[in-house]
Amino acid sequence: MAPKSTVVTTEPKDGPTDPRMQRSRSAVIDATRQLLRDHGFAGVSIEAVSALSGVAKTTIYRQWPDCDHLLLDVFVSAKGAVPVHDTGDLRHDLIAGLRMLASELTSGDMASLLPAMIEASERSPAFRALNEAFIAAKRAPLRDRLRVAVKRGDLRPGLDIETLMAVLAGPLFYRRLLLHQPIPKAFVDDLVDLVLGGAAQ
Amino acid sequence: MAPKSTVVTTEPKDGPTDPRMQRSRSAVIDATRQLLRDHGFAGVSIEAVSALSGVAKTTIYRQWPDCDHLLLDVFVSAKGAVPVHDTGDLRHDLIAGLRMLASELTSGDMASLLPAMIEASERSPAFRALNEAFIAAKRAPLRDRLRVAVKRGDLRPGLDIETLMAVLAGPLFYRRLLLHQPIPKAFVDDLVDLVLGGAAQ
DNA sequence: ACGCTTCGCTACGGTGGCGTAGCGAAAAGG
DNA sequence: CCTTTTCGCTACGCCACCGTAGCGAAGCGT
Numbered sequence: 001m002a003p004k005s006t007v008v009t010t011e012p013k014d015g016p017t018d019p020r021m022q023r024s025r026s027a028v029i030d031a032t033r034q035l036l037r038d039h040g041f042a043g044v045s046i047e048a049v050s051a052l053s054g055v056a057k058t059t060i061y062r063q064w065p066d067c068d069h070l071l072l073d074v075f076v077s078a079k080g081a082v083p084v085h086d087t088g089d090l091r092h093d094l095i096a097g098l099r100m101l102a103s104e105l106t107s108g109d110m111a112s113l114l115p116a117m118i119e120a121s122e123r124s125p126a127f128r129a130l131n132e133a134f135i136a137a138k139r140a141p142l143r144d145r146l147r148v149a150v151k152r153g154d155l156r157p158g159l160d161i162e163t164l165m166a167v168l169a170g171p172l173f174y175r176r177l178l179l180h181q182p183i184p185k186a187f188v189d190d191l192v193d194l195v196l197g198g199a200a201q
Numbered sequence: 202m203a204p205k206s207t208v209v210t211t212e213p214k215d216g217p218t219d220p221r222m223q224r225s226r227s228a229v230i231d232a233t234r235q236l237l238r239d240h241g242f243a244g245v246s247i248e249a250v251s252a253l254s255g256v257a258k259t260t261i262y263r264q265w266p267d268c269d270h271l272l273l274d275v276f277v278s279a280k281g282a283v284p285v286h287d288t289g290d291l292r293h294d295l296i297a298g299l300r301m302l303a304s305e306l307t308s309g310d311m312a313s314l315l316p317a318m319i320e321a322s323e324r325s326p327a328f329r330a331l332n333e334a335f336i337a338a339k340r341a342p343l344r345d346r347l348r349v350a351v352k353r354g355d356l357r358p359g360l361d362i363e364t365l366m367a368v369l370a371g372p373l374f375y376r377r378l379l380l381h382q383p384i385p386k387a388f389v390d391d392l393v394d395l396v397l398g399g400a401a402q
Numbered sequence: 403a404c405g406c407t408t409c410g411c412t413a414c415g416g417t418g419g420c421g422t423a424g425c426g427a428a429a430a431g432g
Numbered sequence: 433c434c435t436t437t438t439c440g441c442t443a444c445g446c447c448a449c450c451g452t453a454g455c456g457a458a459g460c461g462t
Binding site for chain 2: 448449450451452453458459460461
């Protein structure tokens with residue numbers, strides 16, 4: 001059920017592969033992503049992917065040993081960091097960065113794959129490792145920006161960056177995954193203002 | 202695949218049912234929960250539940266039309282609100298309430314079922330409706346306590362309660378579901394202090 | 403002790419997905 | 433143009449799970 005627990009090496013660094021391989025490969029991954037989005041985990045099978053993508057079942061088995069490895073590649077294909085620029089204005093930068101995260105959470109690959117990734121991370125070490133690398137990459141720019149802000153004196157000195165990141169990003173995921181509500185821009189604004197200014201009277 | 206989309210009526214309000222029915226019923230639900238926790242969604246099937254619970258397959262089919270309805274009942278059986286008392290000290294009450302939420306997220310039914318619930322909510326309206334009712338029940342005490350605090354003047358007047366709740370609860374879910382890290386008590390303390398006091402210099 | 407209900411068991415046909423083998427067609431590369 | 437690789441297709445055996453039928457045994461309420 002779970003992939004080989006050794007190492008996650010789902011990226012062969014693209015050697016001199018045949019262009020035909022590339023085509024079928026992306027067709028398969030696209031179809032898998034679509035199945036995952038439309039019918040959830042239970043809807044993904046080699047046969048269904050074959051039927052939807054038009055790629056023969058045998059061809060799929062030539063590139064992936066089983067369904068889990070295919071799913072791993074689907075998740076790998078959805079990476080990309082959320083840029084957080086430094087304009088000098090912390091509030092502005094945070095709002096811009098979090099708005100981008102919010103839009104990724106409500107549309108795009110991350111929106112449709114995240115729930116499945118979370119579920120997969122619970123049971124398989126390989127998925128968990130991939131997921132953690134994925135999240136870490138996403139978090140890096142925000143963490144860097146916050147560190148600069150602390151060093152610059154825009155934030156309180158003793159502040160724990162990890163806590164701060166959780167307070168900024170967590171509410172967006174909470175709203176997306178638990179409440180199933182959209183994330184309006186005003187929500188991000190309120191969030192940043194609340195975190196920066198505090199809630200107490 | 203999805204249950205009847207009509208109404209979620211998975212609670213017959215326990216009429217005069219046979220004690221035997223109760224026994225097999227709870228055995229089945231326990232086994233299903235265990236399978237869901239240990240092997241994820243894919244590990245749940247009527248046959249597996251039957252084998253693990255010791256309840257005959259035919260008996261299961263006599264009480265549930267399919268696997269989805271069984272899963273619905275598993276989720277229903279895991280409810281319960283998080284109490285947030287009012288001692289007059291807002292900071293103390295928030296820390297106490299959030300610590301309890303944190304412990305529920307890292308151990309107990311909610312910890313093992315939440316990821317599956319999230320995934321299920323993405324594809325099935327019935328699961329989504331159930332999940333939303335579940336979350337709403339969990340949120341009520343915290344919301345009430347925050348409203349009292351606003352009215353009492355412990356919090357800024359114009360504060361949006363929804364935003365504030367997301368800022369308080371979101372980071373815990375974020376840490377649990379995305380980072381897969383434990384939630385130490387100090388994290389909850391930092392969180393509450395950060396939200397109440399603000400991050401800015 | 404009596405009926406009635408529920409249970410466990412076995413057996414069954416049907417379905418869908420798995421993973422492999424073999425082959426001719428097509429396309430890339432030199 | 434010719435070799436090599438990949439592809440698509442068919443066919444296959446296998447297995448897990450589905451959902452139902454029938455029946456005797458066991459447990460409940462009275």
